[in-house]
Amino acid sequence: MKTVRIRDPHPPIRRAGRFVEVLDQLALPHRVVYRRCGSSEEMAGLIRRMVLRGAPLIGVAAAYGYALAAKRSSSPKTLEKAAERLLASRPTAVNLSWGIDRMRATASAHRGPRLFERLMAEADRIRAEDVAVNTRLAAHGAKLLKKNSTVITHCNAGFLATAGVGTAVGVVRYAFREGKIRNVYADETRPYLQGSRLTMWELMGDKIPCALLTDSMAAHIMKTERIDAVLVGADRIAANADAANKIGTYGLALAARAHRVPFYVVAPSSTFDLTIPDGDSIPIEERDPGEVLTLAGRSIAPKGARARHPAFDVTPARLITAIVTEKGVIRPPSASRVRAVLGKPR
Ligand code: MRU
Numbered sequence: 001m002k003t004v005r006i007r008d009p010h011p012p013i014r015r016a017g018r019f020v021e022v023l024d025q026l027a028l029p030h031r032v033v034y035r036r037c038g039s040s041e042e043m044a045g046l047i048r049r050m051v052l053r054g055a056p057l058i059g060v061a062a063a064y065g066y067a068l069a070a071k072r073s074s075s076p077k078t079l080e081k082a083a084e085r086l087l088a089s090r091p092t093a094v095n096l097s098w099g100i101d102r103m104r105a106t107a108s109a110h111r112g113p114r115l116f117e118r119l120m121a122e123a124d125r126i127r128a129e130d131v132a133v134n135t136r137l138a139a140h141g142a143k144l145l146k147k148n149s150t151v152i153t154h155c156n157a158g159f160l161a162t163a164g165v166g167t168a169v170g171v172v173r174y175a176f177r178e179g180k181i182r183n184v185y186a187d188e189t190r191p192y193l194q195g196s197r198l199t200m201w202e203l204m205g206d207k208i209p210c211a212l213l214t215d216s217m218a219a220h221i222m223k224t225e226r227i228d229a230v231l232v233g234a235d236r237i238a239a240n241a242d243a244a245n246k247i248g249t250y251g252l253a254l255a256a257r258a259h260r261v262p263f264y265v266v267a268p269s270s271t272f273d274l275t276i277p278d279g280d281s282i283p284i285e286e287r288d289p290g291e292v293l294t295l296a297g298r299s300i301a302p303k304g305a306r307a308r309h310p311a312f313d314v315t316p317a318r319l320i321t322a323i324v325t326e327k328g329v330i331r332p333p334s335a336s337r338v339r340a341v342l343g344k345p346r
Contacts, residue, residue: 054161059095067119141171157233241333242279
């Protein structure tokens with residue numbers, strides 16, 4: 001398939017010799033700051049604190065985190081401890097364990113001298129592959145959109161959530177170049193505001209017409225305006241095509257079904273977990289309720305208020321029109337179509 005290169009203004013993760021530099025997504029959109037990371041402990045902390053986030057990017061970052069552990073010692077025990085620490089940093093995105101498994105395989109194939117350099121080179125490869133994969137899935141996804149489309153997206157599935165290009169927002173970027181995008185609505189995505197802080201920043205940087213919605217506005221907008229598609233990313237997709245993504249995605253899918261708006265999930269094959277039968281088996285990260293009880297560092301509820309904070313939800317396959325992957329479009333999403341399109345998981 002012929003694809004067009006999309007350039008990102010700032011790489012979300014980059015190599016700096018024997019270190020890795022990570023774009024601090026908590027500082028965006030106000031400041032562009034890179035954090036230097038030199039150990040697996042630091043990388044696990046950056047992932048846990050959401051300094052970098054997004055399923056494919058977490059996978060790449062975990063790969064670098066694993067490699068950094070070998071800077072100090074190449075003993076299998078040290079590497080396994082680093083792997084466990086990284087795996088525990090965030091539980092929902094399967095890309096994290098996918099990245100770690102690839103690094104474990106590289107480590108066991110190359111025991112001996114220069115293991116650190118070999119592991120860093122493998123992490124570099126994983127990063128470059130992610131950009132290539134996203135370029136392919138953006139091209140596949142753009143074909144699903146017609147001229148002058150208005151679309152809604154949720155959270156941030158742009159270049160900041162990946163090693164580059166993006167998934168759902170990658171499709172938007174690709175389609176925009178083909179004259180297919182009239183307007184994009186970005187849900188703000190409480191409590192981390194990935195939609196308002198990150199997706200709006202990306203879209204405005206690309207000069208793509210866009211407007212911000214609070215999370216509760218999408219159904220009204222679908223009812224009162226023409227919306228051509230909803231495009232979202234995913235953190236883990238089960239064998240039957242149920243898809244976990246940022247909290248609020250399920251509600252968006254229900255609204256899309258009620259208004260007959262096509263609902264597309266855009267994700268690389270590394271986001272599929274074919275070891276689990278359906279979405280009920282996907283671990284849902286529960287974060288600190290304090291993140292819900294505050295906004296921009298200020299309390300927004302009475303002192304002593306309780307809150308819940310599931311960070312993800314699962315959209316059942318029956319609400320998904322199609323899943324766009326780098327290997328092709330899974331339509332309708334079902335266990336047999338998943339197997340047919342993915343073949344052997346990468
Ligand atoms: O908590 P986050 O910001 O890591 O959640 C991110 C999402 O839910 C994205 O939609 C998903 O990771 C896909 S990103 C290409």
